[in-house]
Amino acid sequence: MRTRCSIPEKTLQEMMRRMLRIRLFEERASDIRVEAKLPGVLHNCIGQEAAIVGACMALRADDFLTGNHRSHGHPIGKGVSLAPLMAELFGKRTGVCRGKGGSMHLADFSAGSLGESGIVGSLMPVAVGAGLSARLRGTDQVCLCFFGDGAANCGPFHESLNLAAIWKLPVVFLCENNGYAIHTPQAQTTAVADIAQRAQGYGMQGEVVDGQDVLAVHDRVVHAVARARDGSGPALIEAKTYRYCEHSEFGEPADPPPYRNEQEIAFWRARDPIELFLGRLEAWGALTREAFAAMKAAVRAEVDAAVAFARQSPAPEPQALWEDVFI
Amino acid sequence: MRTRCSIPEKTLQEMMRRMLRIRLFEERASDIRVEAKLPGVLHNCIGQEAAIVGACMALRADDFLTGNHRSHGHPIGKGVSLAPLMAELFGKRTGVCRGKGGSMHLADFSAGSLGESGIVGSLMPVAVGAGLSARLRGTDQVCLCFFGDGAANCGPFHESLNLAAIWKLPVVFLCENNGYAIHTPQAQTTAVADIAQRAQGYGMQGEVVDGQDVLAVHDRVVHAVARARDGSGPALIEAKTYRYCEHSEFGEPADPPPYRNEQEIAFWRARDPIELFLGRLEAWGALTREAFAAMKAAVRAEVDAAVAFARQSPAPEPQALWEDVFI
Amino acid sequence: MAEMTYAEAAKQAIVEEMRRNRRVFVLGQDVQTGAYAEVLPEFGPERIRNTPICEAGFYGAGIGAALTGMRPVIEAAFSTFCYSAMDQIVNQAAKSRYMFGGQASVPLVIRAFVAYTVAFAAHHSDRPWGLFAQVPGLKIIVPTTPYDVKGLLISAIRDGNPVLCFDDLTLASMRGDVPEGEYTIPIGLADVKRVGSDVTVVAVGGAVHRALHAARMLEGDGVSAEVVDIRSVAPLDRRTILTSVAKTGRLIVVDPAPGTCSVASEVAATVAEQAFTRLKAPVVRLTAPDIPVPFSPNLERLMFPTGEDIVRAARELIH
């Protein structure tokens, strides 16, 4: 049976592989966090892999992306190798940021990943700047800017969308709307139902997409990236999605406040992005259960290797404290 | 002949009087600035009086208002006395802010005028707070928040409108759109034609009104204030208007850059808010040319007295430098 | 008296003031599910007010409420989020009273966590008490014990001016005795946390406890260290510091913030100006270096002055 969409099988499989890489990377980090004494805090994006991968795979290798605090998935979605990311979570010298950044500041400039930020909304203007830079340097690079529903109420959101619009910059704003900012539901903080509605205030294309459906996300982002690349300006795409984990993991595990209920979680788990996609790929004959299992095993091995690499890596030398303040 | 609108003649005359008070106050300040060595900078609002007075006269005495840098008109529109304002422009001890604030920081808390600001957009959140305070103190006060077209692109605009909307606060946002931020035309900086369109992004009422027509502005603001007062939430009203003067006056008068042309200025001067209103009042028999001239003379006398008061007032004593840092 | 943590004492101050004064209310992200969850039924969502993520917006809303009769307590969470509302803090909260000639004031409290040594990395680890001390019109407190935080916060809430309260998170779970009910500690007074005669150690925030630890170690050497807790960065209690240095003739200032233009610099400069003739030795500053906070604990723990650093500095000063 042939694939029911125009995307090559290889690409579909790569999408699945990247989703698995995100999920298994984070599951492992979460599992070993206490035992391996991972420093600091983790914000996992498990459940949101389709929005991330669908969007990232619309990019070219030389395109840019910016993330937020919940951003392990973003560089992984862009295709970077896992070991330096995992080593970074361990705070090791071999980490992608030499142990200086940690979970909230993963960045891999070699892959166009311009970084995450612990400050909500603060990389949105930076994404605008990456788009501006592409224009000024005369390239046709695009910048994909991830942000959460919570970020949609902050000033930099407004300023960034307006700037990108008036300057017609190649920036695609991708809202991962997981319904909550920490424990606060979107409806309590946001005066519109769909963040995408706000695009009108910037004369911009805005659309809502099913964030659990990797192909739906991909399709819309491919379209937006193509328009951005050809000079037609920015777009705002809102992917409705869900995070399975709690907002963050830090210190001893504790019970969360009762801000969401089991039915809601069950509803979304039933729409697991990996399961949904697997069902489709199976139906299309693009990936068998066996091939999926093999893929998963391979990714697991990659994650194992990343953890082993991280564990074996040395801590930064004391003098590293003084390095890289100034160039 | 009876008035063709439901507003009492007295009120119509008071509108005219307030417009004149703004205009003559500013014309005089501008005239004597160099000769009287007025310190600092002036931002005149001449040409925008209808937007200001139409809106302010929709307020109750105990309602609040916030302004911006171009804000002599706002407290005058609210009805405060001129002498302490003029003395403030002179930096005198009898100034409404005891000479500490000057032209960019007029405020008259006794009239609910919570101040101006030299920082574009920065009083918009403060206006939200005044609305919140009314709610928490259990009063039905409303806050009228003036801002310019330039402010509509800054983060605090977005954050303020969203907050007022989700909390359904009694705040009326009044954009005096004079087409320019300093020398930059709105179209160059703003991704929508009408600022009012942005209201949709906050699930808010947004409307455009002829800012040269004091009654049109008044009508829409009365409506918005009534809704705000009864708990129906905020509104955004955009008054299209024009400033006759240059952005600001400071130091020696100098030629402005050629950012706007004579035709444009002539077009707007032909729609002078005071002349337009006078024409209407005359037609309705609500104000004769003679009565208008008498009113103008009276206002001029008031301005003369304000200037005399300001000139005669003492400068602040040196120890005032140390006063009012902390309560 | 009841024994409780720093965090509990701080909350007690706010909750008790909310009971005493209907004008007091709390604004911040997730306050309804976070620290104030259990008093939400008592005060309701109007006074325990969740905000969107819009620091300029909700700080400004706090300022507007304060200008018109309310007494908001802003829960800022991490100190680094305050920068998003910097214009509101510096241009509106700090300046309004002065600019408007005393017509109104801004009785506002902003509580911000100062987190370090927990691998939160550069975006969550600033210690900006010195930075905000360059802003006239703000009061700044840095409590260091459960007792102090309750008394200082009650004062802050009753103060007519904007008060920044930095809660050093290294102290959050520290326990201590706290009186039931109402008491106040005046803002603007330093606290001699330990009396001594050979060297004055002036410290701020968590460093106060490093200093006390050092003082105990020095006791073994026969060195008597006086520990002065700055407690209030603005207004700064110069008199208590100068009195102590006049007695000991030696000064070590300890501050976990970056050194340049820090609170440590201010204390050192004040002493060099006003107690110069009493000084028997150069003043010593122990601060963090001027670098952003790294993630890796192996690096981060090199940043902050320790008790051992203080002991070493004291020994060197004394001969």
Next chain:
Amino acid sequence: MAEMTYAEAAKQAIVEEMRRNRRVFVLGQDVQTGAYAEVLPEFGPERIRNTPICEAGFYGAGIGAALTGMRPVIEAAFSTFCYSAMDQIVNQAAKSRYMFGGQASVPLVIRAFVAYTVAFAAHHSDRPWGLFAQVPGLKIIVPTTPYDVKGLLISAIRDGNPVLCFDDLTLASMRGDVPEGEYTIPIGLADVKRVGSDVTVVAVGGAVHRALHAARMLEGDGVSAEVVDIRSVAPLDRRTILTSVAKTGRLIVVDPAPGTCSVASEVAATVAEQAFTRLKAPVVRLTAPDIPVPFSPNLERLMFPTGEDIVRAARELIH
């Protein structure tokens, strides 16, 4: 050499660098009709880029451009507008290089006016060089002559790091000789603007000229004052300051910013720490008081240290 004003020299630096390097561009409000109007035809609106009023947005855009190969010069206008972009300056510009382990840098220049003594009142009169000195990762320069501003700005534009350049507006129309074409003054070096032997006057910004004026007056008394222009607040050239104080034994620091945690405090603290044994007298700070800037010129002129203040302080120090 050509004689020109400080403002002209500053613009020349930027315009010449734009000619030499296509990656350099200007971002700011009304730059097309303001200072750069006459070079707009040469560079076009892409490189002389007008922005809306959205400081966080366009500073952040500058940072993003800098991270990806451009060299933006942000025209901030008044220093008090920087607070609206404080998060971008502190959390993104200053920290990115360190946080990301040196993967990228932020070659960005931010030029901000420091206006005082012109009755612009509290919202336009801050002198926040000391405030930003608490932010590791930023370089901060405060040029004081036409010659210096051109050389320092060229260095700033070529620097790999974010540089804040504060232009003290009291100097904007000051004239001086400026070489044609390219030359650089290294960031991080103070400048001995006048050699002397009895007292060191360290000053920043416009205060340097007050200090030079005072030095000329003191000459009449037979007092020889050395004037050190800080010029670069971060990195601060402690060596030059210490060398001078080692020679004179006396220090006066002059800074028009509020005193607490100021650059003046930092200089005084550094000397009290590292040149204590050379000091013949207490250090003296002459700064503005810790109050917002009032509008009335009658009040405002009381705020800033004058040449006479410096003379008086020097006489007292020497007696």
